[in-house]
Amino acid sequence: MATPTDLRSLTLVELAAAIRDRRVSSVEATRACLDALATTGVKLNAVAGCDPERALEDAAQADRELARGEPRGPLHGVPLAHKDMFHRRGRVSAYGSRIAADNVRSDTATVLARLDRAGALDIARLNMVEFAAGPTGHNEITGTPRNPWNPEYITGGSSSGPAAALAARLVPAALGSDTGGSIRIPAACCALVGMKPTYGRVSRAGALPLTFTLDHVGPITRSVADCALMLGLIAGHDPLDPTSSERAVDDYSRDLEDGVRGLRIALAERYFLDQASPEIAQGVQEAARVFERLGARVIRVDVPGIEIANPMTSLIIAVEAAAFHAKWLSERPQDYGRQTLGRLAAGLAYPAVRYVEALNLRQKVLAALKTAVFDAADLLLAPVLLAPVPTIAESDLAANPGFSEFVVRFGYCSRPFNYVGVPAISVPCGFTANGLPAAMQLAGRPFAERLLLRAARAYERETRCTEPAPRLARAEH
Amino acid sequence: MPDDRDDEIRGLGLAPGEAADVIATAKRLGAMARESARELPFATEPVGFLRLFGELAGEPDGDTH
Numbered sequence: 001m002a003t004p005t006d007l008r009s010l011t012l013v014e015l016a017a018a019i020r021d022r023r024v025s026s027v028e029a030t031r032a033c034l035d036a037l038a039t040t041g042v043k044l045n046a047v048a049g050c051d052p053e054r055a056l057e058d059a060a061q062a063d064r065e066l067a068r069g070e071p072r073g074p075l076h077g078v079p080l081a082h083k084d085m086f087h088r089r090g091r092v093s094a095y096g097s098r099i100a101a102d103n104v105r106s107d108t109a110t111v112l113a114r115l116d117r118a119g120a121l122d123i124a125r126l127n128m129v130e131f132a133a134g135p136t137g138h139n140e141i142t143g144t145p146r147n148p149w150n151p152e153y154i155t156g157g158s159s160s161g162p163a164a165a166l167a168a169r170l171v172p173a174a175l176g177s178d179t180g181g182s183i184r185i186p187a188a189c190c191a192l193v194g195m196k197p198t199y200g201r202v203s204r205a206g207a208l209p210l211t212f213t214l215d216h217v218g219p220i221t222r223s224v225a226d227c228a229l230m231l232g233l234i235a236g237h238d239p240l241d242p243t244s245s246e247r248a249v250d251d252y253s254r255d256l257e258d259g260v261r262g263l264r265i266a267l268a269e270r271y272f273l274d275q276a277s278p279e280i281a282q283g284v285q286e287a288a289r290v291f292e293r294l295g296a297r298v299i300r301v302d303v304p305g306i307e308i309a310n311p312m313t314s315l316i317i318a319v320e321a322a323a324f325h326a327k328w329l330s331e332r333p334q335d336y337g338r339q340t341l342g343r344l345a346a347g348l349a350y351p352a353v354r355y356v357e358a359l360n361l362r363q364k365v366l367a368a369l370k371t372a373v374f375d376a377a378d379l380l381l382a383p384v385l386l387a388p389v390p391t392i393a394e395s396d397l398a399a400n401p402g403f404s405e406f407v408v409r410f411g412y413c414s415r416p417f418n419y420v421g422v423p424a425i426s427v428p429c430g431f432t433a434n435g436l437p438a439a440m441q442l443a444g445r446p447f448a449e450r451l452l453l454r455a456a457r458a459y460e461r462e463t464r465c466t467e468p469a470p471r472l473a474r475a476e477h
Numbered sequence: 478m479p480d481d482r483d484d485e486i487r488g489l490g491l492a493p494g495e496a497a498d499v500i501a502t503a504k505r506l507g508a509m510a511r512e513s514a515r516e517l518p519f520a521t522e523p524v525g526f527l528r529l530f531g532e533l534a535g536e537p538d539g540d541t542h
Binding site: 318338359 | 514534
């Protein structure tokens with residue numbers, strides 16, 4: 001019989017197959033995850049809420065359905081947990097905040113409803129940056145999640161709890177959200193795979209908004225195949241989200257193993273590599289060499305004017321978030337964490353004309369990406385972070401003047417793709433001298449998720465980059 | 478002219494240094510938006526961005542939704 005640690009070491013695809021084939025029961029898998037969430041999960045500050053009794057009842061029900069030969073879908077009986085911002089009817093969504101601590105919902109997020117239909121269990125709410133407003137993972141209200149690779153280091157944010165939970169093998173997959181890098185940055189800090197899909201590819205109905213123009217919902221997983229599976233289950237038009245696309249959803253797993261031979265991959269020295277620390281730049285350049293060995297052609301490009309994307313993303317986030325939070329800002333400013341309050345306050349400072357100009361400038365950046373990258377290549381390869389993952393202490397800037405500059409720098413590589421809405425996937429690419437993971441990202445044309453996943457899988461298969469696990473995840477609990 | 482926005486920010490209870498930092502950053506980014514937007518063609522948005530997005534997505538009419 002598999003030990004709980006064996007069970008938790010399985011990827012999403014593997015665990016789903018094991019439950020489907022009745023080699024493992026949903027109750028066994030769920031109990032293993034619940035035990036780990038209650039021990040390691042609490043130590044890592046990854047858990048926002050959990051109802052073990054309910055989770056085990058759901059798992060027992062899934063086992064009974066399977067015994068009757070009635071699987072609901074591809075994730076039948078698989079225990080998952082998600083960032084604490086996806087609403088579920090009758091349950092609290094606290095958003096990593098004090099303000100919404102008692103926020104019992106009457107709606108269920110479309111992405112959760114879709115995972116429900118696929119048979120998945122939703123066994124816990126995972127910690128996050130307060131209101132998803134920050135990229136490092138710090139949270140003054142609910143506590144800062146710790147990185148399973150070294151608990152002194154940040155997980156990245158804002159999907160901090162999901163990243164900690166996945167890296168520690170507490171659950172096999174999770175949903176996050178990404179407004180300026182909030183899926184890709186934590187995935188990068190914790191050696192995971194994180195996908196920010198195309199704007200409109202995944203419904204945002206029933207998910208906490210941060211910035212309507214830039215918010216994306218997507219999967220965080222431990223392998224590329226898991227990411228493809230999750231994305232396929234949550235993608236597609238939703239009448240409850242008018243910004244969701246009616247375009248047909250690809251079969252993201254279909255050509256996952258087809259490799260990158262003949263693909264053209266763009267690499268931008270200026271802006272991305274020349275700003276990165278030597279170890280990060282070397283990691284991305286080595287990834288480019290791997291792609292070349294696998295038959296892709298790497299093309300050096302320059303994207304003129306891309307510099308404007310990061311600061312304009314800051315401006316848009318600040319304004320839209322301040323508008324969403326206006327009521328709480330006026331009535332309960334004292335209940336926000338200081339960093340969050342500072343970020344939201346910035347939005348009050350901009351005249352409306354500046355906001356519209358920031359939106360208008362998206363055309364300039366997208367046109368430059370088209371001409372420089374997508375007219376010549378299929379994908380763009382870039383770092384996720386400019387520097388190695390920092391410690392919690394050194395990046396805790398709650399009371400430091402100038403923290404907004406730090407935040408702007410942290411999202412330097414990730415935010416341009418939120419700004420123009422194109423898809424991007426974060427993939428681990430080794431470790432830096434401090435022992436923490438490093439990562440690259442691949443970005444593509446709108447709705448090119450299938451191609452991104454295929455390229456990411458080719459790299460993963462060649463380098464086995466998603467196989468290493470933190471020591472903490474290998475120990476029996 | 479007095480700036481109501483600055484007053485609103487100071488009224489949130491941020492430390493004086495933090496409020497000043499927030500306002501200074503906003504002024505700097507706002508100036509960047511203003512300067513950069515001058516280079517844009519006249520009256521192209523939001524249609525221009527959406528059309529380009531659609532074109533890159535392989536939708537000739539620019540409609541990705």
